[in-house]
Amino acid sequence: MLADTVTVDGCVRAVDDTFTTIFAQIDEWRARIEFLVSAHHAIVEAPQLDELVEALVLSELERPDALIIGAGFVAAPRFLTDTDWHLAWWLGHANTFGMDSVDPAVRRLRATEDPSSENFRDYTTLEWWRVPASTGRRHITGPYVDYLCTDDYTLTLTIPVMHGRAMIGVAGADLYVNDIERTLLPLVGALGTTATIINTSGRVVVSTDAHRPTGSVLRVEGLSERLASTSGVVELTDGRVAAVCGTTSLILVLG
């Protein structure tokens, strides 16, 4: 089963590249935000930040073939001087959330930032915030049905934004799982065997196997332990092969 590892390596690299490209974009936004914050000695107000983030994400969201359907920066509580909670987030034209139009304009997400409001939601408890905050590293959340901001099956990519050693927020982007399937399926399909990409919880992102629907959980005994101890391709006890897709934390399972 290990015969075709070159192709497996190629597939893993291609999957990694797909996300690395998007992460590179988010990382550039991160750098620009950190620069602004440093230049102002971490004394920043929401409007300053909004102006920068809007300028950064708009061109990406406006591209007709954009994979990204939502993007922006979410501030750490009490980091900004004029507001405790803040989201600078824009929705792309492919994101039909809350709209009756099939191709709405790029627009800002209207979020409730007042903790005393019924609509307020503490975003620091959500996975796309929680994981980067605890690991200090980039993270892919999902696939999950996001009924609050996209109304669809979504992946959220986030990168911690730092000032010194403190996380002052996350920069991130939303992707539709539909679009990701179109990108990834040809890559795993080319392996010529049953291939499935899962996230760290074992949730299927895409699979060539009709018995493994996206969103179902592939329960492989001891998979995470096995992958934690080695990088690259590992053979599982049941003869299947698994590999971590580079820096993405996604896992490719063959068989």
Place this chain on the structure above:
Amino acid sequence: MSCAAHKCYGRVTSQEKRIVPQSIRPSTTARAAVFAPLAGGGRAELVQQRLTDAIELGLLTDGERLPSETEMAKKFGVATVTAREALEALRSRGLVETKRGRDGGSFVTSHGSRDTGIHERVRGLSRVELRDMAVYYAAIAGSSAELAADRTTPDDVDHLERVIAAIDGSSEAATRRGEGTFRLEVAALSQSARLVREELRLQAEFAPLLWLCLREPEYRLRSRAAHHSVVAAIATMDGERARTVTREHIGESIEWLLDAKTDLDAKGPNYAR
């Protein structure tokens, strides 16, 4: 990205400030359904119905400012004149009042005839219609629970338990909102965007009737017990049980409603509790 809700209309009466924000506002998700776009004819009536239900359910609370006519029209996907028409109807029923000026707008009022409205709706629907609504809703909610059991990770189970724990069973309004939140979270775990959207749509249409039984403390306890059973079934990946418990819970509620309807029908049109 799942984040703070998209609506931004403020409230006039300032609530007690919470120093520590709650992780999940139980009402957030159910409220998201209130302003979801409408499909079908008789749109002014539909707008009116949905807002009336939301006020009766306590999703929109006393003194709360509604979005402007233009904003509301956009959210519901109707013409501004349609939104205006619906607001006028609500004003004439005393559910909403409109103030002019800089801090003006339309506000929910407490002195409307809430129970009468929902009672009239129960009387206006036949037993067949009510039962059929429950059958359809049980099909959607039951399938969601069944799928969730197959597709749930231990983190998801923890999350559902926190959602149940956050429901204040002593309050009728909080339990209703919690019912909506819990069902929406279960639907989300099915990983089906369509089931989630259908759940939201059915909640907006049907929840005020179906969960009328939650005015009785005993039914609030039963509801909590049913939630715990569903989560236990999901945690053990027992999809069949998750579906059965969900279906039975909905069945029990519709039977309460049909009994209530018998009483209401007997008491005549102007009865209010």
